[in-house]
Amino acid sequence: MKTLQQLLVAVVFLLGATAIAQQTPAPAQATAYTITGATAHVGDGTVIDNATIVFENGKISTIQSGGSATKGTVINATGKHVYPGFIATNTTLGLVEVGAVRQSNDYDEIGEMIPHVRGIIAYNAESKVVESMRPNGVLMAQIRPVGGTISGASSVVQLDAWNWEDAAYKTDEGIFMDWPRTMRRGRWWLGEEPGYKPNKSYKEDINKIKMFFNNSRAYSKAKGTKNLPFDAMKNVFNGTQKVYISANDQKQILDVIAFAKEMQLTNVVLVGGYQSYKVAEELAKANIPVILQRVQGLPSMEDHDYDLPYKLPKLLTDAGVTVALGYDAEYWQVRNLPFYAGQVTQFGLSDEDALKMITLNPAKIMGIASTTGTLAPGKDATLFISDGNALDMRGNNLSRAFIQGRDISLESHQTKLAKRYAEKYGQSE
Incomplete structure (x- = not known):
């Protein structure tokens, strides 16, 4: 009798779960x-x-x-x-369900240099947010973890699946990294003055990144105790894994270009790139594509043109830079991706050029253009x-x-x- 009761409870639970599933x-x-x-x-x-x-x-x-x-x-x-199908880049789609509910967030991990963290493992294919993408034509997405300096590995998913294994289109295709900021806001909780000031530890922060990359390269050529973070970097050095680096101001971007050259990295992608128009020729020469963020946003400085975010894709495209439109590691806003592309058509780009930025160009950047x-x-x-x-x-x-x-x-x-x-x-x- 007890076994029968347990079976009935299980059936009721499954029926209830099915009723609320995707x-x-x-x-x-x-x-x-x-x-x-x-x-x-x-x-x-x-x-x-x-x-x-x-x-x-x-x-x-x-x-x-x-x-x-x-x-x-x-x-x-x-x-x-x-x-x-439209392809979204740089998202936490499927890793966050309700931003204000911490238990539904699974996008961050403890640590600063954690390239071995795989965002795909936490991807929730049954997210109600994920299913809301499809009615607007967003059928594929790049999902990534956030946090730390090197956040972990990103993967490409298709947005109609039973679980993360079914959803996975290309796993661990890149690692995401935040470049140190040249300016830092005062931390009031530590008694610092408010406002932005030069980051005094900027060079030190860069040196920590260089040391990690150099140690990872040395590890890839040696034999010894298993080191998960170093081991996760091996595909970066053989050129089969992208390095997505978030940077926005001119000095940051120039330092990213120099870093890529020094580290002999052949697959670097700039993420953000707010002031990338100032160094567009250098980016084109270095063959570094750009994933822009929030082209419907406001200028970040009072003396910038009001329409700088809107016309930035056109400025970069004219310089020969491959451009994709993305998000600042967001999730539910991704459904508006086609309208981001529509926005830039009013500032110098044709509909078909804007379409490339959410179809062909993301596919090229993520190495899936041969199939989609x-x-x-x-x-x-x-x-x-x-x-x-x-x-x-x-x-x-x-x-x-x-x-x-x-x-x-x-x-x-x-x-x-x-x-x-x-x-x-x-x-x-």
Whole structure:
């Protein structure tokens, strides 16, 4: 009897958990799909009118203008637009559920130099925040830990999965590091004067980073006791793992460029880069891409142009720098990524150039451009159909979305609430 009672309790618990769980991830693609009549925005600057797109087994097999040959299920998208899935960078998506609830936050670990910490392990595929990305076309994301000087390893995930193993698209593709600040705000709790002052320990902080990198390089060539932080750096030195370095002011950025050269690092990415326009030529020459933050933000200094954050992508692009649009390790705000791209189109960039910054360019930066980021034969069928311009709030209205050919749900907690209250007030009118 006791065993039966325990079984019934377990069944009730599972039914309750199922009732509050995320949308069930879509099964593997079982039949071919053909999308006809749409305007296809390839992601590399190309636009194909009256496009026919065929995909099967999770891969795009055909994309062309016109054509009468169809295969499998046909989706008539006449008058609509098809885009590659948007790719978010530098996020804590899936690592934070409610920022004010500490128990739901799993993005930080103790320590200063912790490249061996893997953000992917803590990724919650059933996060309600994660499912809210898909209705706006954000179908992939780079998730990363934060904290310390070297925060840990980032990974790329697709946003329709049962668990982190299913979600993982490219694991441990880079490590994130915060460059020391040249200015430091007074810490009132230590009795220091308020306001910003030069960081007197700036050079010392840089030397600590250099020492860690040098020790890690020496460790990779030696044999001895296992050291997890040093061991986690080996792929940085052989060039297969990116080093994402957060820096914003001009001196910081120049020092990052010099550091990359001194350490012989071949895969460095600048994150933030608020004053990167001042050294854009140096970044282009060093082949260092930039992940910008908050292009809808305000200028950080009173004497800066009011529109500096808005026009920064254009300034860097004109200098030959590869630019992606990202976030300052945020989570729920990621759903607004397409509208960040739409913002910069009003300051000198075309829609297709802005689209690159949330599709092809992030894919290039993270080393996944051979399989995703654009609509092309042989690449993953990670794409969506929108009623209008997906970079505009008025046109971003998805009717279908696919991740690796899987027909995914566009329902979320927010869409359910919207329908619920629309019905309520519709009935009361």
